[in-house]
Amino acid sequence: MKILVTGPDGMLGNDLMAILARDPDVLGLNHAAMDVTDLERVRDMFGRYRPAVVIHAAGLTDVDACEQRPWDALRTNALGTQNVALACQECDAAMLYVSSDYVFSGSRGAPYAEWNDADPVNVYGQSKSAGERAVRDLLRRFFIVRTSGLYGRHGKSFIARLLRAAQDEAEVAVVTDQVTIPTYTRDLAEAIARLVRTRFYGVYHITNTAPAGLSWFDWAQLIRAETGMHAVTLRPITAAELGRPAYRPPYSVLGNTFYHLRALTPMRSCRDALRAFLAEVGWDAAAPPPA
Numbered sequence: 001m002k003i004l005v006t007g008p009d010g011m012l013g014n015d016l017m018a019i020l021a022r023d024p025d026v027l028g029l030n031h032a033a034m035d036v037t038d039l040e041r042v043r044d045m046f047g048r049y050r051p052a053v054v055i056h057a058a059g060l061t062d063v064d065a066c067e068q069r070p071w072d073a074l075r076t077n078a079l080g081t082q083n084v085a086l087a088c089q090e091c092d093a094a095m096l097y098v099s100s101d102y103v104f105s106g107s108r109g110a111p112y113a114e115w116n117d118a119d120p121v122n123v124y125g126q127s128k129s130a131g132e133r134a135v136r137d138l139l140r141r142f143f144i145v146r147t148s149g150l151y152g153r154h155g156k157s158f159i160a161r162l163l164r165a166a167q168d169e170a171e172v173a174v175v176t177d178q179v180t181i182p183t184y185t186r187d188l189a190e191a192i193a194r195l196v197r198t199r200f201y202g203v204y205h206i207t208n209t210a211p212a213g214l215s216w217f218d219w220a221q222l223i224r225a226e227t228g229m230h231a232v233t234l235r236p237i238t239a240a241e242l243g244r245p246a247y248r249p250p251y252s253v254l255g256n257t258f259y260h261l262r263a264l265t266p267m268r269s270c271r272d273a274l275r276a277f278l279a280e281v282g283w284d285a286a287a288p289p290p291a
Contacts, residue, residue, distance in 0.1 A: 006056050073127040106178075112255060115203075144204070172220070190265075191259070209266075213253035
């Protein structure tokens with residue numbers, strides 16, 4: 001099966017390419033090879049390759065940058081996704097769109113199901129929600145995969161920043177009033193690779209598992225425990241005290257309802273996923289932290 005991946009050099013894209021490399025008919029197209037905001041270029045590349053499935057993992061994911069540059073966010077995440085969906089329509093390809101927990105406001109106070117209405121509270125969430133709408137409106141055969149709190153070996157993530165900061169500071173301030181589920185990109189990539197080989201089209205929430213989610217402070221405590229960095233002091237603060245440009249949902253935990261109902265391979269716990277990540281990067285408390 002011919003699979004085309006956008007954003008193959010991103011944090012998730014790198015893991016997708018590593019897993020999908022088992023299949024010889026996989027093509028990754030980065031921004032230099034195909035700018036998703038250029039519809040004619042997208043059409044041309046899809047027409048040449050004729051994929052059966054497109055995994056659209058490219059996008060502008062810096063939440064604060066999206067807030068400060070809303071037109072860039074909408075151009076990349078909304079218009080770019082619409083372009084990919086149009087090209088999929090023309091070459092009769094199924095599409096998997098990687099979306100986000102930030103399409104929700106976080107005001108529900110309980111895990112979000114796949115059928116809950118999107119109500120984003122920042123530009124990033126609005127741009128991802130608009131991308132979802134384009135996929136739904138243009139295609140019959142699609143997967144929308146919402147996920148949260150990504151970290152992995154490639155690219156920037158909370159865990160890498162925390163481990164670096166911990167080597168330079170005796171105290172690290174971490175937010176307590178934003179609850180989500182951190183998700184290891186390797187696990188997510190494995191789940192996506194399985195899903196696109198089915199015909200179980202629709203919307204899915206796919207994250208690692210934690211019964212009620214974890215605040216970033218809880219997650220930092222778990223990282224500290226698993227890395228043995230007990231000398232580091234974690235100072236709890238609120239999101240308001242942190243003062244970032246974009247407002248974040250206070251409780252954006254995703255319930256993986258349809259993924260479980262389909263009896264797909266279960267996602268492991270946040271703790272087990274963290275241990276696998278630390279083993280992958282060869283974490284040593286005496287060595288420099290992973291990039």
